[in-house]
Amino acid sequence: MSRDGTLHTGMNAAEGQLIPLRFRLNGVEQSLTVEPRELLLDVIRERLHLKGTKRSCDMQVCGACTVLIDGRPISSCTYLTFEVDGCEVLTIEGLGRGGALHPLQESFITHGGFQCGFCTPGMILSAKALLDRVADPTDDEIAHFMEGNICRCTGYKLILESIRAAAKKLRSRS
Amino acid sequence: MLRPFHLEEPQSIGDAVGLLARHGDAARLYAGGTELLLAMKERLINCERVINIKKIPALNYVELADSTIRIGALVTHDQLEKSPVLGQCIPSLVAMEREVANVRIRGVGTLGGNLCFAEPHSDPGTLLLALGATVVAENPAGKREIPIERFFLGAFETALEPAEMMTEVQIPIPPGEAAAAYIKFGYLERPSVGVALYLALNAARTQVMTARIAVGSAGPMPRRVPEAEGMLEGVQISDRAAPLREAGRVAARAAEAVSDLHGPADYKEHLIQVLLQRACDRVVRECQASAQ
Numbered sequence: 106m107s108r109d110g111t112l113h114t115g116m117n118a119a120e121g122q123l124i125p126l127r128f129r130l131n132g133v134e135q136s137l138t139v140e141p142r143e144l145l146l147d148v149i150r151e152r153l154h155l156k157g158t159k160r161s162c163d164m165q166v167c168g169a170c171t172v173l174i175d176g177r178p179i180s181s182c183t184y185l186t187f188e189v190d191g192c193e194v195l196t197i198e199g200l201g202r203g204g205a206l207h208p209l210q211e212s213f214i215t216h217g218g219f220q221c222g223f224c225t226p227g228m229i230l231s232a233k234a235l236l237d238r239v240a241d242p243t244d245d246e247i248a249h250f251m252e253g254n255i256c257r258c259t260g261y262k263l264i265l266e267s268i269r270a271a272a273k274k275l276r277s278r279s
Numbered sequence: 280m281l282r283p284f285h286l287e288e289p290q291s292i293g294d295a296v297g298l299l300a301r302h303g304d305a306a307r308l309y310a311g312g313t314e315l316l317l318a319m320k321e322r323l324i325n326c327e328r329v330i331n332i333k334k335i336p337a338l339n340y341v342e343l344a345d346s347t348i349r350i351g352a353l354v355t356h357d358q359l360e361k362s363p364v365l366g367q368c369i370p371s372l373v374a375m376e377r378e379v380a381n382v383r384i385r386g387v388g389t390l391g392g393n394l395c396f397a398e399p400h401s402d403p404g405t406l407l408l409a410l411g412a413t414v415v416a417e418n419p420a421g422k423r424e425i426p427i428e429r430f431f432l433g434a435f436e437t438a439l440e441p442a443e444m445m446t447e448v449q450i451p452i453p454p455g456e457a458a459a460a461y462i463k464f465g466y467l468e469r470p471s472v473g474v475a476l477y478l479a480l481n482a483a484r485t486q487v488m489t490a491r492i493a494v495g496s497a498g499p500m501p502r503r504v505p506e507a508e509g510m511l512e513g514v515q516i517s518d519r520a521a522p523l524r525e526a527g528r529v530a531a532r533a534a535e536a537v538s539d540l541h542g543p544a545d546y547k548e549h550l551i552q553v554l555l556q557r558a559c560d561r562v563v564r565e566c567q568a569s570a571q
Contacts, residue, residue: 122285141286141329144316164317165384166468180383183316187286231382253381 126190131199139186146170146181149196157197157226168254171227172196178234197226200233208278209233209271218267220258228254232268240276244269281319284327288334292417292446298330300419300442308332308444310353313380313388314396338446341365350448352391356380359390368452370565371459375406380468391445394427397500399434400469400541405495406461407450408503409475415447422446431500456480457489458565460558463496464550470496471541474530474554478562480516484570487514492526492555497547498535506533516563523559527552 126137130153139148149158149172158181161169165180172181173195174188200207209229212218219225228251235242235250242250247268256264287306289295298306306328309315318324332338332352339353341362348368350359359365360376379385379393379402393403394414404427412427418440430438439445453459457479465471473496479489490511495501507526514522531548538544 124286140283142281142283144281147280163320164468165313166381168381168383171383177386178383179387183313183320184387185312185316234382249377250382253383 124187124190126187128189128191129193131194131196137186141185141187143186144182145172145179145184145186145189148186149181155196155198159223159226161223162255166253166255167224168227168231169224171230171254173230173234176234176237178231195230195233197230200229207233208274209236209268212271212274213264213267216263216267216270218259218264219256224254224256224258228256228264232271236268236272236275240279241272281316282322282325284319284329287328287330289330289332290334290336292335292338292444293419295330295332295335296417296419296442296444298328299444302328303441306330308395310392311355311384311388312392313384314392314398332444343368343452346452348450348452350390350450352444352446353389354391355387355389356385356393357382360385369410369450369459371461372406372410372450375402375461378463379403390448394430394448395437395439395445397431397433397435397437398469399499400465400471400496401501402461402463402470402473402495404431404501405473405493406459406475407448408493408495408501409459409461409477409491410450410453411477411491412451413449414445415449416440416443417446418443424449428503431502434499436500453477454479455569456482456484456566458562458569459491460561460565462554462558462561464554465496465541467541472497472536472547472550472554473501474551474558476555476558476562478511478559478566480563480566484567485516487511487516487519492530494530494534494551496541497544497551498537502533502535504530504533519559519563523556524552527555530555 123138128135149155159169161167163182165183170180170182171178174192209232231254247265287298307326309329309331338351340351342349343364356376356379366373407427414425414430425438459477461475463470463473475493477491478487481488490508492504492507507529510522510526531551534551536544536547
């Protein structure tokens with residue numbers, strides 16, 4: 106039995122299957138119907154029109170397409186959209202609150218954690234996933250967690266500094 | 280954009296292998312998707328049906344029973360990295376999992392899927408060979424156990440039958456006087472060379488009783504090197520340098536290293552010898568530390 110409640114046995118098995126989804130995107134309830142084959146990055150950029158999530162390597166290596174699903178970083182370029190049913194999806198557009206930047210965003214600006222900015226949404230969301238789990242990570246923990254996010258401009262030092270500073274700020278708030 | 284496919288979500292292992300039996304090559308099992316979706320995007324795999332096995336209950340577990348760790352087919356790399364029971368019993372596996380790909384892949388990709396895909400440039404298979412693991416598979420006729428040294432047949436090729444699904448990986452827990460290590464080298468997203476070593480020493484920790492050596496990523500598939508293992512068995516720890524060098528040369532030849540974008544074959548053969556020595560130092564250190 107398939108998810109849409111039908112039994113498919115014919116040659117055109119792939120035709121016509123649609124899956125209804127409900128999930129929260131950046132805190133807002135979404136209802137969407139998708140084909141099984143639709144990749145999350147395409148849906149976020151082309152159907153939901155949020156362009157902050159970037160396509161770069163398209164093979165789960167670079168981290169530019171990182172989004173958080175229930176707080177966990179994934180590569181949206183290689184992730185089937187139907188999997189987010191019932192989940193909380195966070196993209197870079199959902200990070201600030203009411204016009205105010207998130208401390209990680211502020212920190213990347215004040216510490217120069219980006220140059221061209223293409224990798225930055227993925228960097229910041231990965232860093233958020235880490236800091237939500239580990240409030241006071243060591244330098245090694247930050248470097249190990251961020252290993253899968255590639256930047257071609259900064260040389261990483263300023264990115265690590267940005268994350269360290271944001272962690273400190275977030276700790277002082279709580 | 281992927282080509283259209285139909286999604287199946289069986290609720291039992293029986294239903295999943297039934298779908299495989301019915302649809303043959305037109306269907307593929309799907310769990311984490313980190314390998315399958317890449318291959319589908321590149322049009323290397325075209326399938327009409329994707330069988331999502333994540334709805335099958337009771338396939339997500341890490342259990343200890345009878346000195347064996349049992350890992351269900353849906354367990355991700357991240358779960359293994361953080362498993363307290365695994366950290367206690369097989370620290371070499373936790374250390375290997377911690378360095379698989381990146382945090383996003385570890386959170387989604389499964390150990391089972393990694394083994395079944397048999398991508399040559401990969402970490403887990405090599406260590407599991409040295410640890411003496413067993414793969415459990417189910418097909419419409421029943422269940423069977425496949426020792427991991429008979430599981431890998433070539434690049435992207437395993438001993439699984441067309442209508443067969445891996446359901447569990449079993450790993451015997453190394454005894455107190457034994458330890459294992461996996462060391463890899465690579466500067467691309469996948470490992471270029473990986474070497475795994477398991478040693479069981481005598482009670483005084485002065486002599487090698489059992490050795491298992493595996494090499495991976497350099498050639499088409501990870502493999503045990505029994506000829507090299509025999510050179511280490513019976514060796515005094517204090518006299519290990521010469522036999523270890525010889526075992527390294529044999530292991531390097533057995534790896535069937537190929538020249539590719541990771542480097543020329545002779546470079547990989549050299550790396551295997553270096554990594555085996557480092558793995559040996561680490562294993563001996565751990566065995567001796569556990570005696571104190």
